[in-house]
Amino acid sequence: MTFEQLQLIPPILKALAKENYKQPTPIQEQAIPSVLAGRDLFGCAQTGTGKTAAFLLPIIQLLSTQRDLTKGKRVIRSLILTPTRELAIQISDNIKSYGRFTNLRSAVIVGGVPQRAQEQALEEGMDILIATPGRLIDLMNQGFVDLTRVQILVLDEADRMLDMGFIHDMRRIIAKLPAKRQTLFFSATMPPEITSLVDLLLTNPMKIEITPVSSTAERIKQRLYFVDKPNKLPLLIDLLRDKSITSALVFTRTKHGADRLVSGLMKVKITAQAIHGNKSQNARQTALKNFKSGATRLLVATDIAARGIDIDELSHVINYNLPNIPETYVHRIGRTGRAGLSGVAISFCEYEEIPYLKDIEKLTKQRIPVIGDHLYPMAITETAPATSGDSTRVHSGGADRSDSAGKEGSTAVSGSRRRRRRKKAGK
Template structure:
């Protein structure tokens, strides 16, 4: 299948060639034709599957070829709702790239930045508006937003918007939209709330499912370190002596935890920056740009802030804290191993996180190999499962079984660091 075979117009084909897109992904193959035909669509797909282009390309085509298109101030023809600022900005950048040879107008509305330029943007009107629900509701309440002309609505990462408490904002926004519209709904998971929302919003939708959330990409090597909480930072610093970890995305559970990890890494002379909801938009964007350029080796993020972070050739993801929602683990490790490349996912597990680990392994239907011969083994309250050895970068099997977990926890005392890659 080629993009030409999907009946995309020449300006879009030209833009895709400029972006070095050679052929559509499975979700693009399946989603673009029905969206072009005006159908509602529900897509269950993880990040990294190409879903952004799956909805942007047909929307750009539909709007740019429409006869008698509405013009005027405050007119918004397509609305894309997404949970985080980073993802909204990423979608906006993609829209501008894919539509660079059309005359469509694009805008992005997010919190954390000055409202005045966004008021002016809305006053001018636009073809495609990408927005986070919170800031859009704020501007709606102040009378700056007119949604009466919206023809196409996109709810992207709807499950994450529900997790973040945006359900009431979403419903208030949708209530202001025309009843007659095309709705495209994307979610990585299918909890009951999502099923209910799909049934209430979509009319006879085309349903597409790409890579079920319970399946972890086989090309991603996973490994687990049991470690007591006080020793997590020491273990992280130890692992980062391995120069093959050129860059890594590190996940923490809390914003304060992310800041603490960055302070500890900085003291160890390892370049790192945090990205979370308490950071200003400019600070978050600067940290992301530094990470993408290689100026910063580690980006430490919470799950909410990490939505929309799309890094090419990211070799490692490190779960400093295991998530309490098992699907989140799949999303996290999916940040590496993208576009057919290999990747490594390293997870730390302390005693209180063992129930989270069991939920993750139940969802993914696989045991995460355990690394035992490291300097900071945890005092275990139950037997340790299958192990892997100290060749952490390559995930090579260990020959010494469960050695290391029967001893002391380390008690915060720094042990001799083994040679990296031993």
């Protein structure tokens, strides 16, 4: 199928040609006709499936072919709610690209920056407002926001908004919207809370599920290292001697952990910057810009801040800490291997994180290959819990995996070999 066959108007087709978009992705093929027809939509789709264009292209078409009602009035015709600043800014950039040959006006409402310019944009009115719930609620409380004329509502990455505690803000915002509207709802996972919201907000929706959340991209090569916490930084520095790691998005569990890791990397002259919720919006945007341009080799991020980071040529994702939610692992590694390219996902696993590994492998229904032959194995003398039904053992030599059929797994170096390598490395 082509974009022309989706009945998109010439200004949008011209913009897509400028972006070098050749043909729609599966979610775009299914979503665009339904949205153009005015139907509510529920899409269960991971990052990298093209879902942003799946809702933006038909919204731009619907709004640009209707009479402009925003001039001189505080009118918002379409509201897009997103969990993070980065994702909101990314969507805004996409609107500018896809709608460059239309006269649509859009604005971004996010925290971390002065609100005066946002107040002025709201006063003038706009076709599309992209907002994070927290700042939007602040401006609503101050009387700057009028949502009574919204025709199309988009909830993007709704599961992440729930994880971040935005459920009450979302309900307050939705209560101010007109009952008669079109609602587009996107989530990467389907916890019970999401199912309840879908049933509450959507009327006879078109349901689309693209790439089950338990799957991982085929082009992504996964690797696992069992390693003690004190040895994580030395191992990472060791791995970064590999020049094929041209750019890496490194995930940590906490904001302070991200800052400590950047400090440790900078001490050995490895360029890295952190991006997390404690950083100002300008600092986060600068770090992201430097990473995309190649000025910074590593971007260290928490899961929340990483939403909205969309880089086609990201060579590696590194899980410095394994996530305690298995779906998050799938979402993380999906940041690489995009746009038809290959990618590598490297994960470090401490002894305490083995239960997380077990959950990840249960969800994905596959074993992550263990790299046991390295200088920094996990120093544990007792037998660790098995993962995914395998007789996985973690001990002073690293990790040994073999199933009941006796298939060969990845085995760590012997103690003597390891001592020789350490001795050599210490010269």
